[in-house]
């Protein structure tokens with residue numbers, strides 16, 4: 001069994017891609033899935049959210065995009081979360097690919113697929129070339145979106161690009177899962193946008209989302225996932241439900257269940273909420 005690879009992507013910025021990546025990784029890692037987060041966004045936020053930055057001079061998530069046949073050997077770093085490892089971003093990456101081979105990233109990721117159950121790629125917004133490289137490596141795509149007209153437009157735009165890429169290269173064959181973020185259904189605009197998304201994409205492409213919760217940004221400030229900083233918060237509950245939906249939607253298998261953590265926490269680290 002090789003890992004399922006999911007891109008967390010949206011051409012629109014600030015929709016909750018990094019927040020979803022970090023919190024889903026921690027949730028599924030705690031359940032025993034061996035999870036690898038690949039931070040393809042030069043902002044480096046996914047690494048930061050898990051308390052990890054690229055080591056100077058070491059390979060990182062962008063190395064295979066700069067040099068053909070450069071691998072990700074030595075780029076994987078353990079985190080404080082059970083079973084969660086990260087390939088951090090090159091925060092100096094300027095968006096220019098050093099190769100025209102759109103499979104460069106997929107090829108570099110292939111050996112790492114064999115030793116994980118799930119790879120989550122945090123894809124930067126408005127970065128067409130990087131997005132295509134990520135899609136070439138992916139089985140499916142998770143699209144976090146805010147529930148407002150611009151959010152809806154962003155999802156439509158992303159879905160169009162995704163289908164074009166699919167037609168051209170047959171990338172990410174398992175399709176899309178749209179997840180609403182920062183939900184507050186007390187407002188008319190959010191309820192209407194949710195209805196429009198459901199009509200446009202159908203229940204098969206929608207998964208549960210995450211309600212607005214200040215615990216999310218508090219957790220990020222502490223460089224930890226919300227399930228650890230506020231395990232009883234509504235965001236922690238929602239990320240758990242979202243993880244359930246994605247496991248089902250994309251058929252994510254857990255070959256490591258009940259095994260010792262593949263990536264343990266540093267010695268002396270106090271264990272928080274773990275197995276469910």
Ligand SMILES: Nc1ncnc2c1ncn2[C@@H]1O[C@H](COP(=O)(O)OP(=O)(O)OP(=O)(O)O)[C@@H](O)[C@H]1O
Pocket residue numbers: 012013014015016017018019020041043045124125181182183210211212213214216217220235
């Ligand atoms: N459920 C939530 N409740 C409250 N705030 C949230 C929630 N989800 C995300 N946020 C906040 O929204 C902001 C944007 O989230 P995030 O950085 O994950 O988006 P992004 O799509 O990765 O952004 P970018 O496109 O810049 O990479 C952050 O400040 C984050 O803390």
Ligand SMILES: [Mg+2]
Pocket residue numbers: 017018019041043045122
């Ligand atoms: Mg981000």
